[in-house]
Amino acid sequence: MKKHIVLLPGDGIGKEVISSAKDVLQAIAEEYNHSFNFETHEIGGAAIDQYGTPLPDSTVDACKQADAVLLGAVGGPKWDQNPSHLRPERGLLGIRKALDLYANLRPIKGFKNLLHASPLKEEVVAGSDLLIVRELTGGLYFGTPSERRDNGNSVVDTLTYTRKEIERIVDKGFQAAQQRSGRLTSVDKANVLESSKMWREVVEEKKAQYPDVVVDHVLVDAAAMKLITNPTQFDVIVTENLFGDILSDEASVLTGSIGMLPSASLREDGVGLYEPVHGSAPDIAGKGIANPCAMILSAAMMLRYSFDFNTEAKVIEDAVQSVLDAGYHTGDLQIEEGRQVGTAEMTKLIVDYI
Amino acid sequence: MKKHIVLLPGDGIGKEVISSAKDVLQAIAEEYNHSFNFETHEIGGAAIDQYGTPLPDSTVDACKQADAVLLGAVGGPKWDQNPSHLRPERGLLGIRKALDLYANLRPIKGFKNLLHASPLKEEVVAGSDLLIVRELTGGLYFGTPSERRDNGNSVVDTLTYTRKEIERIVDKGFQAAQQRSGRLTSVDKANVLESSKMWREVVEEKKAQYPDVVVDHVLVDAAAMKLITNPTQFDVIVTENLFGDILSDEASVLTGSIGMLPSASLREDGVGLYEPVHGSAPDIAGKGIANPCAMILSAAMMLRYSFDFNTEAKVIEDAVQSVLDAGYHTGDLQIEEGRQVGTAEMTKLIVDYI
Ligand SMILES: CC(C)[C@H](C(=O)O)[C@@H](O)C(=O)O
Ligand SMILES: CC(C)[C@H](C(=O)O)[C@@H](O)C(=O)O
DSSP: OEEEEEEEEESTTHHHHHHHHHHHHHHHHHHHTOEEEEEEOOOTHHHHHHHSSSSOHHHHHHHHHOSEEEEEEOOOGGGTTSOGGGSHHHHHHHHHHHTTOOEEEEEEEOOGGGGGGOSBOHHHHTTOEEEEEEEOSSGGGTEEEEEEEGGGTEEEEEEEEEHHHHHHHHHHHHHHHHHTTSEEEEEEOTTTOHHHHHHHHHHHHHGGGOTTOEEEEEEHHHHHHHHHHOGGGOSEEEEOHHHHHHHHHHHHTTTSOGGGOEEEEEOTTSOEEEEESSOOOGGGTTTTOOOOHHHHHHHHHHHHHTTOOHHHHHHHHHHHHHHHHTTEEOTTOOOTTOEEOOHHHHHHHHHHHO | OEEEEEEEEESTTHHHHHHHHHHHHHHHHHHHTOEEEEEEOOOTHHHHHHHSSSSOHHHHHHHHHOSEEEEEEOOOGGGTTSOGGGSHHHHHHHHHHHTTOOEEEEEEEOOGGGGGGOSBOHHHHTTOEEEEEEEOSSGGGTEEEEEEEGGGTEEEEEEEEEHHHHHHHHHHHHHHHHHTTSEEEEEEOTTTOHHHHHHHHHHHHHGGGOTTOEEEEEEHHHHHHHHHHOGGGOSEEEEOHHHHHHHHHHHHTTTSOGGGOEEEEEOTTSOEEEEESSOOOGGGTTTTOOOOHHHHHHHHHHHHHTTOOHHHHHHHHHHHHHHHHTTEEOTTOOOTTOEEOOHHHHHHHHHHHO
16 A cells, blocks of 8 residues: 655654654565555754745645655654744644644553563553553643633633533543453543533543443542552543643653653544653754654654554554564663664564564 | 630541540640640531521631631541532631631651652662741632623633732741742743733842852742652742642642641641641541641641740650650551551550640
């Protein structure tokens, strides 16, 4: 099959790990007789430097033509003092909105020989395998008004959702639970927020459509506790944008290897943007030591969710697992009696397996 | 000195632990020649049952006359299905607002012989000692509009702050840092929210007034990660209402003994409401096994923050520590070769020390 993929390397180690993902995808294309066509565009700091904006129209247009988008990472100290419209993150928020990528999927699963690096006790974290489904284009990050008032003496941000926006992300949560172990935890603050009350109503209404899914409701503050005290109790968590931002980052450190975590941001028709959970890591950029696994596993998610290439996705995941099992790891990880390698060698090992 | 204290036992184990705190305060009064006058009022579910509202005017009026308020806990399954204005939590939100208790202080410090119960590895959590200063009467929990729109097809909540509201809580954060080790972490989402940008500006402006305090800014998603990976890096954290709600609950499970954690909610003039971090625990209510320590330590905070009785506060804290050191603990805790006791015996041990 022919697929058109836009690469957005972004900043820092983004460029290095994107090139790893491309190598892996080319290996998959050869092995499985696909034809992947790649086109590279700028976003974030790199785009600010080159075009004076974190999200040039040319990038948006290219992404709109693509079957899927791979993004490396955005941001760095160079742009930290910029005014908000000239910050790298604006590029990320902008492309999510422009492509209507409302469903952010963040699977968090420990790798056995990396769990020792978890801040949690091994008996607490062992066996945890969860998926956070975060609403990504609504809520407090996008609502208006978001402005100063009274001559700068007060400020307002706005959390808005339409019922439709809540319904479609809640559906995603239920569907993900169906494909996994059938348990869905909806997180809200329904004891205080009107938006959360509506959220909870929608979840209750949808239950009937998914009789095979067991649902419970947890308040966001309690969820922040339970993720730490008992992460294995969760299967799929569905929640709104801000809560999902905080909880998914919290969850990302539980297994001790954030450099391994992929993510997907999907539109209703399956078009998606895939990016590692880790950031642009400016301190190690350009040194050839970045861990490419999260980006490569994000490419695997792309094959599964945007192209329905399930076998191919599985092969990549198996490749990463078996390279780790053989003891190879980048400098951000530690494996007992393992062998530390750089980005290029790690990528080559994964490609060779494929 | 004469002090007038209002007791709000609330629901569940609230009644039991309030009575422990009263015993301890009476012991302090005798020992240090104070006169504490107690008056009990209803709040939460108990108030709903008796007065048809979670916060009767009589309770508000009594609290307004008091030098300080002790609150047990509110909530329980009995009232979980109630419409929002008839939920126990409304009483809590209401009394905070009615008394203008804008500064919520949540100290989190591990007890050596309880740390083994932490979900974190001992080497990660050992030595952590932090104070979260949460804004408590503004932001998303109180902003208007908070309502359904378009015939119920959309919903809005509003996050508002005046500059003054931000300034006074940021001042609290700086002052707390001055009294501790001089480090302040301000948590916001300034890369996205306008309110967070104003928050960050205020913190930057205030720096000059507190030259002895070292300040850094951390995004809320990153803070949720760092609390787990490296809790000892924090001293005082200051943040707005919703972020503080989530982060303080997250932090409360790090040390493995939430049944030991007190909190204070203060008004500008020092009047305050003091309550344990744990909830009403309806499952163990009335059995005489609840851990009274968090409530007793909340009473110690009252002596310190509302009455400036620092010696007396310290005596209570030492009493709790030494009873634990002697191996006594309630059923929610475990101490190797320790002795499990009930609420009454635990309280008596603490009173005897005083
Ligand atoms: C960079 C920022 C705007 C973004 C967000 O909060 O959505 C990031 O934290 C994320 O989670 O992808
Ligand atoms: C009960 C609820 C309204 C309250 C809050 O979120 O403020 C509670 O979670 C707390 O943190 O004291």
